[in-house]
Amino acid sequence: MKKFMSAMLLVHSFGKISNFDNVIIDSYKGCHIKSNLNQYINNPKLFKQHLIDFIEKSKSNNNTAIWIDLQKDQLRLAPTLIEQGFKMHRVSENILQFSKWLPDCQSRLPDQSTHYVGVGGIVVKGDSILLVQEKNGQRKGAWGTPGGLVDQKESIIQAVLREVKEETNLDCKVEDVLYFREMHDARYGKTDLYFAFRLRCLDDQQIKICDQELMDYRWVPINGILDFMKKENQKPHVINFYKSVQERLTGDECKYMNIEERKEMYYGQMKYYVIFKPRF
Template identity: 25%
Template sequence: MLPMKCFSRLNCNLISRRIISLSCPVCHTHSNQTLPQIFTGQMDRFNGITIDSSSEKLVDKDYFSRKLDESLAKWTEEQRRCIWFKVNIKDSMQVPILAQVSVILKDDYVMMFKWLPLDCEPNLPPASHTNLGVGGLVFNNKDQLLAVSEKNYTYGHWKLPGGYVERGEDIIDAAVREIKEETGVDAAFQSLITFRHVHDMMFGNSDIYVLLMMTALSEKISKSEREVQECKWMNIEEYVNHPNVSEFNRLVVHKALKYKSKNLKMEFKKRTFKWPTFVRVINFLNVEI
């Protein structure tokens, strides 16, 4: 049994081979036919498109395949970025076609299950129901903090550098990586500040975002041209009073300053723990006063 919803990510850079076949009448079995119009979809602020199969009128596999070819060719020409397909259970025949040109979110496979007991409901957590991200509040020795303004936003903002934690990556390592990627600044971990937990985020998932206090090891900025519109060192007072800084980020800065004044440090410890049948390497929170 297929899960009720299946998301497949299509990277337009990976489908050139399939698009080339459109320009070759010999290669394409439907060269003498009128190709269907492209999928409608919903644009997002990252220049991507999400297609919902329940909103598209599709006749059969051949029709879907031809419409996919033309859509991908058009979106590549328009320099779109990530294309998402939300496949309803009734349209499951689309999955093997999409798999030929997509990067599946679970590496190279799709996990499906069939719950057999009839006397109870499945107690399995939904796949990828919570995202994990990390942000870094980076201080230098001039009472300044590192602020970024990202591309693809529809409103003015100054935020803290950060992003998603990758699979198998420790939270601190993710913060160091994201700060370096976005700003070019090297930073070292000092303390956990706080975290936020919100719901109904991307694809309806919950979202946990961890905020860390970091110390700058370098100050020269080399911003990511792909992600960042502007990046600079800002005086702390300027940042907390700036109209384009969110209320939550102001709270984060105030908490960090309070922790520093009281010499309070919340750090992560990593240890190996043993159980009767397995061993785990665990990161856990440790508070030093």
């Protein structure tokens, strides 16, 4: 099981074990090179010499891995890293991260992010729910639930409230989790996780759809939602989704999950997280 995560860094320097003057060690004894690499851009031979020295001394210290980030203006150093056995681990807007596993065994470093997380808001008003009609892309003209992808450092609770607000201008309160889906080989071949929440609309008079993303909206009776979807020629998986939603909203026991939002100290930092507990 791959456990060697790069996120948990200990707040101390490893010391000058080579010519790299800023090295941080994580809780799995992985070395994170934090030195300014600009000094090597025009001298890749010196970078190679220092890197080889660092690898050997890291091995002698029984470190598990080396992590190093290249800024977009430092990519001239990438061939040297690849030559020395580093692998491209992840890429962001401005950083290409490399990693190298040091022990003589199969790497236990985690792969780059493998999942996307999406959220949808089932906005309830009386005995009706809100549906919106897409304006763009492959789903142009399709009816569905307002929502989207979770941003970095954003909880799924924060994300669904933000997405509904952006798309419909509605302020809502999360009341329940109605639906969870896992789909492999989705966007960019990654696994897609999707959470649908029951939301209570706080003021439906303020509704105003985002005309850059949506064409129209409807308040559709919960008991008539399947007929509406079939009339609008929606795809079978969409109809099945709203069948599950209808069952959750009209069943004898409508409350599915209890949601607890918490803030606690975790590895010296205050963390926000959400716990979902079944209601009995």
